[in-house]
Amino acid sequence: MLLLDILDKKRTDGIYIIAEIGQNHQGSMDVAIKMIYEAKQAGCHCVKFQKSNLPSKFTRSALERDYKSKHSWGSTYGEHKEFLEFSYEQYRILQAYSQEISIDFTASAMDMHSLEFLAELKVPFIKIGSGDANNFPLLEKAANLGIPLVISTGMQSMLTVSKIVDIMDQANHKKYALMHCVSSYPTAPKDCNLQWISILKQRYPHLIIGYSGHELGITITKAAVLLGAKIIERHFTLDKSQKGSDHRCSLEPNEFRSLIRSIENFRFDTVKPEDILGLLDGGRDLEEALDNNGREKCILDCELPCRSKLGKSLVAARSLKKGHRLQRADIAIKVSEPSGLSAENFFDIIDKELAIGLNEDEPITGASMII
Ligand SMILES: CC(=O)N[C@H](C=O)[C@@H](O)[C@H](O)[C@H](O)COP(=O)(O)O
Ligand SMILES: C=C(OP(=O)(O)O)C(=O)O
Structure with missing residues (x-):
């Protein structure tokens, strides 16, 4: 399998190519x-879906919030997501069909339950999307399962990226790649910061670096390959004008074909x-995409809407009494409404004493604890 050969450095x-x-x-x-x-006809190596177990990924109030958007499939965010979620049985059917036509099949694991399910399906690798790049317990568990991982780094700082690498090292997990990604749909060329691919390559010369792009068109993605990205992920659509948040920044089959043909000629x-x-x-767009203004990798302003919609927070995993000292099992990581402390603070709050009682799914904030 090409991805494993790339991760093992057997193929340079x-x-x-992942069709998301x-x-x-x-x-x-x-x-x-x-x-x-x-996707198979266009020459992609892999099709990828997004697997969520909704109550594990979202708090009740996040599922119950109104979702008024022309891209919404329900009146609440929960209804919308439910409409778009395939069942375990449907995943098995999609996997079997992919096997039949010889294209790799996988999904991003958007919570612990989904990670367990995908491991059970024996997918060739699991994707950790940007929304979970700071979900350290999920990363730990994925690394300890020993499954190859492709980890996106949108909406994260360089410090968080270094923690991801530490977690992989601690688990002695070597089969993984980091994807440069900007979580803004579509990403403006000036926000693409393609040079962060080079920075990731310099900082982690032993790792495979890829690119998960959300910009319009294919030129910037071609540039990512020329900068050394070895894995490319782009959203895939049959028709960009359809209803849905991701269609506009997706590629149609002919664009994927043309991207793949160009890459093959490099x-x-x-x-x-x-x-x-x-x-x-x-032209100007590519110039802007290649210019990171000397900036270190950081959370970009253009990523804030996505971080606020889909970024993960620390929440109570069960009802907890005032005075309780937080243990790992007390803390869940979910998309929360309102949000709590950002997920990357997970290890920092262990052993902290609660200043107030919390119900299950309530966000844990700075004010919840006695510092
Ligand atoms: C960060 C992350 O998960 N991003 C994903 C991958 O790129 C997206 O596909 C989101 O699921 C999508 O944009 C959400 O759209 P809505 O909110 O309309 O369901
Ligand atoms: C969110 C995802 O991807 P990315 O962060 O690479 O856009 C995903 O794969 O589910």
Whole structure:
């Protein structure tokens, strides 16, 4: 399998292409099957879905909040997500069809239950999306399962990235890649910060670095490959004009085909940014995408809406009394409404004493604890 060969450094010439079907299937198995077929025809190596167990990923109030958007499939966010979620049985059908036509099949594990389910399905690798890159217990568990991982780093600081690497090291897990990603839909060229691919490569020369892009078009993704990204993930759609948050920044089958054809014709390893502009005949957009203004990887302003909608918080895993000292099992990591302390603080609050009682799913904030 190409991805494993890339992770094992047995192949330095191939680029692994993931078609992120995500929730672009509109809740329809027929559409999902057609998308898998089209992704295979376009030359993609893998189709990827997003698996959530809704009460594990979201607090009750996050599921109950109104979701008024032209992209909404329900009146609450929970109804919307329920409409787009395939069952375990449906996943098995999609996996079997992918096997039949020889395309890799996987999903992002968006909570512990989904991680366990995907491990049971024996997918070739599990994706950890940007929303869970700071979900350290999920990363620990995934690493300890020994399954190859592809971990996105959107909405995260460099400090969080270094913690991800520490967690993988502690578990002695070596089969994983980090994806440069900006969680803004679509990402404006000036926010793409493609040079962070080079920075990740310099900082972690032993790791495979990839790119999960949300920009419009394919030129910036081609530049990511020239900068050394070995795994490419783009959202896939049959028609960009459809209802749904991700269609606009997705690629249609012909665009994927054209991206893959270009990548196959690249005959260089890593190219200097100044040469990429000439090679790709790039204009202003590419220039902006390649310029990170000397910035260290950080959480970008354009990512704040996504972080506030889908970023994970620390919440009470069960009802807890005032005065209780927090233990690992007391803390769950969920999308919470309102939000609590950001998930990357998980280890910092263990053993802290609660200043107030908390009900299950209530956010844990600075004010919840005696410091
Ligand atoms: C951060 C993250 O999970 N992002 C995912 C992957 O890129 C997206 O596909 C979201 O699931 C999608 O944009 C959510 O849209 P809505 O809120 O309309 O269901
Ligand atoms: C959120 C996801 O991806 P990314 O962060 O790479 O966009 C995902 O794969 O579910």
